[in-house]
Amino acid sequence: MWDSHCHLNLLETEPSLAVAEARQGGVLGMICVGVDLASQAAVMALAETHADVYASVGVHPCHLDAQLPDITALRAWAQHPRVVAIGETGLDYFHEPQAAELQKESLRLHIDLACELDKPLIIHTRAAAAETLALLRHAGERAGVMHCFTEDWETAKAALDLGFYISFSGIISFKNAEDLRQVARAVPADRLLVETDSPWLAPVPHRGKSNRPAWVVDVARCLAQVRGVALEDLAATLTANTRRLFQIP
Ligand SMILES: [Zn+2]
Numbered sequence: 001m002w003d004s005h006c007h008l009n010l011l012e013t014e015p016s017l018a019v020a021e022a023r024q025g026g027v028l029g030m031i032c033v034g035v036d037l038a039s040q041a042a043v044m045a046l047a048e049t050h051a052d053v054y055a056s057v058g059v060h061p062c063h064l065d066a067q068l069p070d071i072t073a074l075r076a077w078a079q080h081p082r083v084v085a086i087g088e089t090g091l092d093y094f095h096e097p098q099a100a101e102l103q104k105e106s107l108r109l110h111i112d113l114a115c116e117l118d119k120p121l122i123i124h125t126r127a128a129a130a131e132t133l134a135l136l137r138h139a140g141e142r143a144g145v146m147h148c149f150t151e152d153w154e155t156a157k158a159a160l161d162l163g164f165y166i167s168f169s170g171i172i173s174f175k176n177a178e179d180l181r182q183v184a185r186a187v188p189a190d191r192l193l194v195e196t197d198s199p200w201l202a203p204v205p206h207r208g209k210s211n212r213p214a215w216v217v218d219v220a221r222c223l224a225q226v227r228g229v230a231l232e233d234l235a236a237t238l239t240a241n242t243r244r245l246f247q248i249p
Contacts, residue, residue: 001217005033005196006195006213007032035063036063061089061090071109083119085144087123089110090125092124093131114144137162144245146164149166173219196215198215204218
C-alpha cells in the first residue's frame with residue numbers, strides 16, 4: 001500500500017530513516033504533501049532524492065498568513081515532474097473561522113491550477129463541508145481526494161459523486177470513531193485511500209506518539225477489519241487506487 005498523505009519534512013525523525021522504515025514495513029510509496037511555499041523546497045528535495053516519494057504543492061487553509069498564495073510560485077512548483085497533486089488546500093472554519101473568505105479564494109485558486117495542469121486536488125475540510133463541496137463542483141475531471149476524512153456519509157457520497165476519492169487516517173482506529181467506521185464500510189473499494197498525515201494522528205496501537213509513514217499499515221489493517229476483507233487484498237486495491245488517482249506508473 002501507499003501512504004497517500006504524509007509530511008515527511010515535518011517528522012520528528014530524520015526523513016530518510018522514516019522512508020527506510022516504511023519500505024521495510026511494506027509501504028510501496030509516499031506522497032509528501034506541501035502545506036506552504038516556505039517549506040516547499042524541503043518537500044521537493046525529498047521527492048527528488050527518494051524514488052518512492054512523490055510531492056504535492058499547495059498552501060493549507062491554516063497557513064495562509066492573511067494573504068493569498070503567490071500563484072506564480074505555486075504554478076512553477078506544480079510543474080515539477082515529481083509533483084502529482086495540488087494541495088493541501090481547502091477550508092477550515094474550526095481553526096480559522098475569521099479567514100473564511102480568504103480560504104475560499106485560495107481554494108478557488110488551487111482548483112483553477114489543478115484544472116489548468118490536469119492534476120488531482122488534495123482537500124482538507126473542517127467544519128466547512130457544505131461550502132467545500134459547493135466550491136469543488138468546479139474541480140476538474142480528475143477531482144482528487146478528501147484527505148483525512150472525518151465527515152458523515154452524506155458528505156462522502158457528495159464527494160464521491162464529484163469524482164473524489166476518500167482517504168482514511170488513523171482516526172478510524174480511535175475508540176470513539178464508530179460513525180466514521182460506518183462511512184468507511186460504505187465507500188466503494190475503488191475510491192478508497194489510506195494515509196498517516198504523519199507526524200499527526202498516530203493510529204492505535206501507537207496513539208499519542210509522533211506518527212510516521214510506516215504506520216499506514218496499521219491504518220490499513222483497521223480498515224480491512226472494518227470492511228471484513230483480507231489485508232493483502234485491501235493493500236493491492238489501495239496501491240492500485242493511489243497509482244490511478246495520482247497517475248504514478
Ligand atoms: Zn496534511
